[in-house]
Amino acid sequence: MAGTNSERQLIAEGPAIILVHPQLGENIGMVARAMANFGLAELRLVNPRDGWPSEKAISAASKADHVIAATKVFSSLEAAVADLNFVYATTARDRYGYKEVRSPVVAAETLRTRFRAGEATGILFGRERTGLTNEEIALADELVTFPVNPAFASLNLAQAVLLMSYEWMKTGMGSLEETAFSALPQRPAQKDELQGLFDHVEEALDARGYFRPAAKKPKLIENLRSALTRPSFTGSEIQVLRGIISCLDRFTRDAPRGTPSPNRTRNRRPKAARDDE
Amino acid sequence: MAGTNSERQLIAEGPAIILVHPQLGENIGMVARAMANFGLAELRLVNPRDGWPSEKAISAASKADHVIAATKVFSSLEAAVADLNFVYATTARDRYGYKEVRSPVVAAETLRTRFRAGEATGILFGRERTGLTNEEIALADELVTFPVNPAFASLNLAQAVLLMSYEWMKTGMGSLEETAFSALPQRPAQKDELQGLFDHVEEALDARGYFRPAAKKPKLIENLRSALTRPSFTGSEIQVLRGIISCLDRFTRDAPRGTPSPNRTRNRRPKAARDDE
Known part of the structure; x- marks a missing residue:
């Protein structure tokens, strides 16, 4: 100590x-x-x-x-x-x-x-x-x-x-809550960042047939958004999550990084995902 | 501990x-x-x-x-x-x-x-x-x-x-003030007990010429009562104090206990004083 x-x-x-x-x-x-x-x-x-x-x-x-x-x-x-x-x-x-x-x-x-x-x-x-x-x-x-x-x-x-x-x-301290040091301050995510995450996840899942049968799609989307909203992500956490999704979405298992999956045509990773590497 | x-x-x-x-x-x-x-x-x-x-x-x-x-x-x-x-x-x-x-x-x-x-x-x-x-x-x-x-x-x-x-x-305790045990409860003195103490002290001092010159007596009594009131004595503390005064008042220095001072005629100690022996 x-x-x-x-x-x-x-x-x-x-x-x-x-x-x-x-x-x-x-x-x-x-x-x-x-x-x-x-x-x-x-x-x-x-x-x-x-x-x-x-x-x-x-x-x-x-x-x-x-x-x-x-x-x-x-x-x-x-x-x-x-x-x-x-x-x-x-x-x-x-x-x-x-x-x-x-x-x-x-x-x-x-x-x-x-x-x-x-x-x-x-x-x-x-x-x-x-x-x-x-x-x-x-x-x-x-x-x-x-x-x-x-x-x-x-x-x-x-x-x-x-x-x-x-x-x-x-x-001798100001309050019982006082500590000698604190967590670094973090900016809570804005709603448009969260919306960007929703869009990103939903598009990637949709491309894989996740939202089937179609009748279930609204409920599945509701659950997904609910789960992603509750943790009050910070701006940088949203970036981390988008990096994860991009990686899962764009690369096949065991393929070397940077090798596009044969099924995908995009091969440049979005800026947001790179920010937290 | x-x-x-x-x-x-x-x-x-x-x-x-x-x-x-x-x-x-x-x-x-x-x-x-x-x-x-x-x-x-x-x-x-x-x-x-x-x-x-x-x-x-x-x-x-x-x-x-x-x-x-x-x-x-x-x-x-x-x-x-x-x-x-x-x-x-x-x-x-x-x-x-x-x-x-x-x-x-x-x-x-x-x-x-x-x-x-x-x-x-x-x-x-x-x-x-x-x-x-x-x-x-x-x-x-x-x-x-x-x-x-x-x-x-x-x-x-x-x-x-x-x-x-x-x-x-x-x-897990009820409050930050809580302790596993406490002081024994004590009854604060009543005002008539305090008055008894004043009378006792003042009589003993008066018999020794403490309140001279006479013009100073009211101020001397005021100071005395003030000093004796401030500590918020308990009933038993008043008894202890009266025991002290009785002892000082009735016995000469170095005389065996129970031997009355030659200047005094009372030779039985008051009940209040004996209570705390």
Whole structure:
């Protein structure tokens, strides 16, 4: 899925990702990579079990070097959130508590709104196996939980960070429909092009006795036109179709291209058909 | 982030995930796990490089056994999509082609609509390093691309599957605000409870000469009431606050609890304060 364009400006802003007692360096690296993909850059670690810096983290970060280099380590969660205005805690379990629980979409919208208002925000992620303790949860303003299959909920740390980072990125776009690139614009066919196609097909078929018995011809033509109208062909698609018909009409099977069929006298292919070769 | 509830019914429906020439078994396993988290269950492989079944895939799938067991292998992409009605191809690069390009949100909505209408659908994912070829792309109806940081676009295969699976799951929920669990409902405080708090605080402060000079008292009370009104306390929060005030009011610093301050005569704490101990 690689598509990095090194000439584009690196996006590096938004909430801090705060990992509380992360265990494996690989996971910290995967988190950095997930963040970089979606424009986040501020990683904070509270007491990483295997210390910091970590060669395994650098390797797993897959060149998200700007995130790794700026990572800060704290000895307590309180210190890690001290300068923040608003903090989410991620949890997979119902805590039976009074803190508001948000979906990732709503949490990301809230974070974007607060970011635009100049607030410093963060998202807490717990230990790989056991998540956040209730005491840690208590330091957050609200909770976020992911919509997972209740009978198979096994998001890992980097995947959870990936989903929050992705939702963050989406809130910075103009709309949910927006994509980084689009289909090339195409001109819908005009009705006279479609009529040209009808004429071409019908003449070729008529020459082969397709419209028999004669009483059935109007219905056969109606079905044919109906089938050819429904797909809303573009102008160039009509040209492709006419090329196909010309080829079928004018050349016999296995005859070298350019060799007219013995039954046909025309041997120059129409301009329209050549356009799409 | 584990939160599996094995008593809940396993969700297993929706589009087929089709991996075209995947290389590493680990990645196939991570894909299965990502799918299971979001209720997808149909995995199809086109010519996996290291063969199938794969011990590495089973290990990386982290108990997504139902996905691994049902995985089907095909010798061509054409065969893998033969029974499907509508297929998306994922791509990170602009193909400069005429196929419509959709965001994951729009693609997931389309897949859900088609699923509800009884159509069989699929999503194509290419090789780990190089993605899908133009010939493979041509077999899809539309394209999906992810909104990534243009200067750092390095989603891996399992992450791309995770994001599409997550968006699929979201389309099956009632709303984007929905969460699997919620904060416990809380009753907002009544105004007489708030008035009780005002009286309590003001009496305790007044006894300490807080409202001096007397001319400033109305403004000081106004500020105090304003600060206490704004947070929209719940009934139980008011009780907690009154417990705090009682404690500060009635006990001297470092005196054992229950030992009345020498300056005070009351030595029974009010009912409201005890309720939240």
